[in-house]
Amino acid sequence: MISEKMRKYLRPTKKFPHVWCPGCGIGIIMGAIVRAIDKLQLDADKIVMVSGIGCTSRMPVYLDFNTLHTTHGRSLAFSTGLKLARPELHIIVVTGDGDACAIGGNHFIHSARRNIEMTMIVVNNNIYGMTGGQVSPTTPYQAYGTTAQLGNIERPFDICNLAIAAGAIYVGRATCYHSTLMEKLVYDALQKDGFSVIEAIAQCPTFFGRLNDFKNVVEMMNWQKANAVPIKKAEKMSPEELEGKFTIGLLHDVDFPEYTNLYRKLMKRAQGGG
Amino acid sequence: MSGGEAIASGAIAAGLRFFAGYPITPSTEIAEILSIELPRVGGSFIQMEDEIASISAIIGASIGGAKSMTATSGPGFSLMMEGLGFACMAEIPIVVANVQRGGPSTGLPTKVAQGDVLQARWGTHGDHAIIALSPSSVYECFTITVRAFNLAERYRVPVIILTDESVAHMRETVVLPQEGEYEVIDRELPTVPPEWYLPYDRAHGGVAPMASFGSGYRYHITGLTHDAHGFPTSVPEEVDDCIRGQIEKIIFNLDDIVEVEQLYMDDAEIVVVCYGITARAAKEAVEIARSEGIAVGILNLLTIWPFPVQLLQTITEQIRVAIVPEINMGQIIREVKSSVEGRCKVVGINRVDGDNIYPHQILEKICEVLS
Numbered sequence: 001m002i003s004e005k006m007r008k009y010l011r012p013t014k015k016f017p018h019v020w021c022p023g024c025g026i027g028i029i030m031g032a033i034v035r036a037i038d039k040l041q042l043d044a045d046k047i048v049m050v051s052g053i054g055c056t057s058r059m060p061v062y063l064d065f066n067t068l069h070t071t072h073g074r075s076l077a078f079s080t081g082l083k084l085a086r087p088e089l090h091i092i093v094v095t096g097d098g099d100a101c102a103i104g105g106n107h108f109i110h111s112a113r114r115n116i117e118m119t120m121i122v123v124n125n126n127i128y129g130m131t132g133g134q135v136s137p138t139t140p141y142q143a144y145g146t147t148a149q150l151g152n153i154e155r156p157f158d159i160c161n162l163a164i165a166a167g168a169i170y171v172g173r174a175t176c177y178h179s180t181l182m183e184k185l186v187y188d189a190l191q192k193d194g195f196s197v198i199e200a201i202a203q204c205p206t207f208f209g210r211l212n213d214f215k216n217v218v219e220m221m222n223w224q225k226a227n228a229v230p231i232k233k234a235e236k237m238s239p240e241e242l243e244g245k246f247t248i249g250l251l252h253d254v255d256f257p258e259y260t261n262l263y264r265k266l267m268k269r270a271q272g273g274g
Numbered sequence: 275m276s277g278g279e280a281i282a283s284g285a286i287a288a289g290l291r292f293f294a295g296y297p298i299t300p301s302t303e304i305a306e307i308l309s310i311e312l313p314r315v316g317g318s319f320i321q322m323e324d325e326i327a328s329i330s331a332i333i334g335a336s337i338g339g340a341k342s343m344t345a346t347s348g349p350g351f352s353l354m355m356e357g358l359g360f361a362c363m364a365e366i367p368i369v370v371a372n373v374q375r376g377g378p379s380t381g382l383p384t385k386v387a388q389g390d391v392l393q394a395r396w397g398t399h400g401d402h403a404i405i406a407l408s409p410s411s412v413y414e415c416f417t418i419t420v421r422a423f424n425l426a427e428r429y430r431v432p433v434i435i436l437t438d439e440s441v442a443h444m445r446e447t448v449v450l451p452q453e454g455e456y457e458v459i460d461r462e463l464p465t466v467p468p469e470w471y472l473p474y475d476r477a478h479g480g481v482a483p484m485a486s487f488g489s490g491y492r493y494h495i496t497g498l499t500h501d502a503h504g505f506p507t508s509v510p511e512e513v514d515d516c517i518r519g520q521i522e523k524i525i526f527n528l529d530d531i532v533e534v535e536q537l538y539m540d541d542a543e544i545v546v547v548c549y550g551i552t553a554r555a556a557k558e559a560v561e562i563a564r565s566e567g568i569a570v571g572i573l574n575l576l577t578i579w580p581f582p583v584q585l586l587q588t589i590t591e592q593i594r595v596a597i598v599p600e601i602n603m604g605q606i607i608r609e610v611k612s613s614v615e616g617r618c619k620v621v622g623i624n625r626v627d628g629d630n631i632y633p634h635q636i637l638e639k640i641c642e643v644l645s
Contacts, residue, residue, distance in 0.1 A: 011494075078334035
């Protein structure tokens with residue numbers, strides 16, 4: 001049952017049902033984003049949701065904002081141009097682990113380095129869902145994908161560490177199980193004056209689950225619950241205790257001059273002022 | 275000034291407000307100049323991490339309402355094919371200047387070539403129409419750039435300025451047209467209430483008004499085949515409308531888009547079909563031939579794509595031989611041959627050693643076909 005709050009943000013002219021599989025985590029993340037936007041009372045006319053290619057990237061079409069479904073991996077590059085042309089817009093980039101970290105990896109690190117104001121939500125389900133279950137840059141070591149049927153021999157990226165190292169000013173992680181945390185992180189990220197990244201760990205029961213011996217969605221969400229360690233708690237744990245687990249919560253929060261603000265100042269100088 | 279400088283000046287004159295690019299020889303001067311000039315007029319410049327990001331950024335800026343362009347050369351142009359296709363599909367006005375150099379691959383970065391002509395037409399995958407313009411002088415670099423923006427805005431399409439190293443680096447004394455002496459076209463904005471707005475409506479001449487993001491018209495833009503609302507569709511009729519509509523808005527407006535400079539054509543029996551820097555050599559060769567009483571004329575393709583098929587078909591009534599000089603192994607000659615359908619002889623002059631085709635080479639070919 002769709003709540004009245006959610007209905008307000010769904011496109012009246014868009015035909016449902018959506019493209020996502022039963023049990024998919026993306027809907028939970030979409031709900032958290034919408035609730036955060038609603039809480040902030042942002043003007044829908046000033047919100048742009050941008051995506052690339054993949055399951056997550058189908059999200060914008062359902063929401064009644066300015067929505068831009070770009071090419072694979074390029075959502076941040078499109079957003080950079082849009083933000084410079086219209087700095088007053090709130091840009092929310094929704095992307096998946098393959099879209100953000102494989103084909104879009106270069107744009108990811110450079111957007112973080114520039115510190116251009118936008119919020120990037122990376123839905124990490126550890127696999128390529130839309131193309132049918134191939135390994136991604138975040139597929140765990142030795143996990144299975146249709147292109148790694150003998151087990152993945154590559155190391156996964158840590159999306160949050162990557163974002164922090166590249167210069168993102170606000171970085172957090174939550175899971176579909178921890179959806180209230182997710183909402184809080186999105187709420188705070190949307191108010192940051194710079195490049196913010198939220199990794200949203202999601203279950204893909206259709207591909208990652210089936211290929212990796214999860215019996216059902218509940219088991220996958222229980223896995224999220226069991227392996228997510230709040231950052232405060234993790235600080236008191238030893239590396240051995242943290243083995244195989246991951247931290248959730250606000251992982252990084254600093255301030256740094258924002259790109260479009262710096263550009264406005266440069267523009268004034270170019271015009272003989274300031 | 276140089277051709278590159280004239281492209282930058284023409285872009286500002288046409289209303290350019292956003293440039294994203296990546297350094298590459300021999301187009302870098304355009305980016306350098308615009309990095310200084312754009313903030314002066316309230317526009318933005320950004321150097322992106324690669325050419326894919328550059329074309330993506332200019333599409334994003336155009337969606338925000340800013341007239342946008344990038345400039346590149348062969349290897350960068352190859353990377354931009356993805357974004358070019360998106361701009362065709364989503365019908366976003368952008369301008370891409372490709373300063374051609376020797377290829378393939380890294381090729382001959384500092385020397386002239388015209389090897390990207392077919393790539394400009396067919397480089398991005400899928401059926402699509404494209405507009406590509408080709409200047410042959412510094413003055414034309416200015417006027418063609420203004421025209422590129424006007425066509426992009428009028429038809430909601432990417433427009434390619436297909437120039438070359440020689441034209442972009444050539445320096446000439448020019449008197450540029452002043453503001454008011456050239457036409458500047460801005461995209462049509464919607465006037466209907468937002469709930470009535472159809473971003474891909476074909477009802478009025480095939481090109482719908484384009485709302486800027488943030489202007490109160492909330493709609494969807496995608497690279498998927500889409501319906502009139504912009505929503506993805508795989509319904510055959512809607513897919514057909516989407517693809518056919520993008521192509522028809524160009525081919526139904528050839529009179530406005532196609533521009534060919536015709537010189538000495540009244541009584542010509544031989545024609546030199548040329549473009550870009552090669553048109554300069556052709557003009558000198560033809561002037562010498564004319565002084566010797568040879569009935570030879572010139573078609574300078576200021577618009578390369580769409581190709582002026584009809585014009586070529588018409589002139590076969592008077593022309594015996596078409597000479598097509600190109601700094602490639604023969605690209606536009608294929609279009610010339612298919613247009614004239616065997617009704618006149620077509621011969622090429624081709625050079626791929628990094629140097630220009632000189633007037634004497636064209637003159638020799640004219641004499642050869644005469645005998």
